[in-house]
Amino acid sequence: MDTAERTPADVPGPTTGAAAAAPTGGAARRPRARTRSGARTTASMADVARLAGVSAQTVSRVSNGYAGVNEQTRRQVLAAMKELGYRPNSAARALKRGEFRTIGVITFTLSTTGNVRTLEAIATSAAHEGYAVTLLPVAVPTQAEVRGAFSRLEELAVDAVIVIMEVHLLDAATIHLPPHVQVVVVDSDAGDHYTVVDTDQAGGTRAAVQHLLDLGHRTVWHLGGPEGSFAAQRRTDAWRAALVEAGRAAPPLIRGDWSAESGYRAGLELAAHDDCTAVFAANDQMALGLLRALHERGRRVPEDVSVIGFDDIPEASSFLPPLTTVHQDFAEVGRLCVRAVLRKMRQEGPERGTTLVPTRLVPRASTAPPRQA
Template identity: 55%
Template sequence: MTARAASMSDVARLAGVSSQTVSRVSNNSDSVTTETRDRVVAAMNELGYRPNSAARALKSGRFHSIGVLMFTLETLGNIRTLDAIAVAAAEKGYSIDLISMLDPSTGTISTALSRLDEEAVDGIIVILETHELMESAIHFPTRIPVVIVDSQLRKDYPSVNADQEQGAALAVRHLLDLGHPTVWHVAGPESSNSASMREASWRNILQSEGRTVPPVLRGTWGADSGYRAGLEIAANPDISAVFTANDQMALGVLRALHEAGRRVPEDVSIVGFDNTEESAEYWPPLTTIHQDFAGAGAQAMSLLFDAIEGREVPSGVRTLSTDLVVRQSTGPYIAR
């Protein structure tokens, strides 16, 4: 004979509380003391009781699930942002429903959003730093709140992004302040918002300072594309300073320069972007721009929970400040 599953009344009886208190604990209510909550949770674990999420949703109007739509899990920034989202969700008793897409086209984005809308989530975080988000053809759900991370193109929704222009300006001005006559740039892919904003800021700073704007060297975010750009840089003895759009491409540039016998920073100074954990271990340790990926994820979740709980969340971009981290890959310009 199959044993009867434990009920809420069973938990209440064992914990010495009311069924209402068990319900409050199941719904992560703040009106329960820590001591009582611990006693109820212990009783749940002893009896093997699991709250009925469907019944809770019908009663509360919430599913305690957050949909997350993102382009890729291969970049460090996305992983750090997703980790912060997961931590914030867990603290509120929410789960994550993740969709990771390899093809961030307008049609696939709309389809993925529609799928999340149908899968009983209370809100959606979109992490897609491509130009596709500016397409009006993308249909965002209207019944649930949406917050966008890493895009400044959809100002009709709440969004969070690092100050890309500020970060690039810090990198370029650092190199100019060291006396370098101009700064070359290894840019990210043209489809990327972040890459476009960093490239535009690099160009604007050089133009405002009356410096020559060199041709852009285009990469794909990967170290291999940085290496290919680095071969061109190494072959040009007039290049003394390089700003790469991320740390991984800077790693490839460093390798190419090393193989060509060009010293860093004596011959060429390099600044990256992202401040990955490994950047301090490059040789030489990489000067780079720090952006707070975890902070972006946490702030996005804070905005989303405000909206879920009925508080007003104005649309528009919330920018997070960036910082210059100076290490040994940059040095004063030495005239040749």
């Protein structure tokens, strides 16, 4: 047989011609489409190996930074990689290694500051650990949609999942996660069943209420968040508890939906109550709307009414007046999420439990002692 047929580039090894009874791959190992200069296909390890005159395994070793490769060989391989523009194929890697080095993040909306900031921190922390982050948006917060996201997720290339969402939407009975995909939840009180990382809603709320009481206000009104939200629920509960603890009567709860617009509507209502001298809004956006409503109704802040928010969005210091609020450390929440989920993957962490991130009261110009105090 004309075993000649050697290409100019030439294959290094003699390639062991014989061995007729090749146990398995005996088939014609066709030399792949010529990857010469006008190459279209991406170079594979085999291509690099050929060019460098070594085996594919050695390329793999270099690629993964193994020790035990001769320095000169290593340099040759690196040169070959560079020449061919070699990049490891992540699909093959993932297949072989059984992991994707990717974390999925399921979130309902990116329109709230908290979710976005948390997501950003997660992405940053994950990148730091060599993980990528894949986003799984859920259009509407219904169980069906969430379930849909999870089932999409099941085909997705992720090793773990972080859910930024009220967990009551996760009907645990109907969601079955792929095996060894770990979950960490933000904004939830499901610490009994999941690993949860969250801002210390209660602590922050207590600080806010206490701040107002300390200023001399008889009681504190509350502009709460929407019903579905656990964060809202906890802030409301903590508000009530703090008042009870202090022996004060809790005024009726007023609800918004997190938006500034809803805060405005609530503010119009509150402005009608002459006895209202202090309001704790469950987030800064609602506080913004509240400020506008009070202004329109001629109630001065903080002289007539003190207002305090929650979140400390960057704009809060530019409100009229600058808003006293409770600062949330979203970056820390994100960091802890990633840490927790990676720990769980390595089976180092606990299966469940809640981690709370402390808050900090940021006093600005929207709170003051009541006039008659």
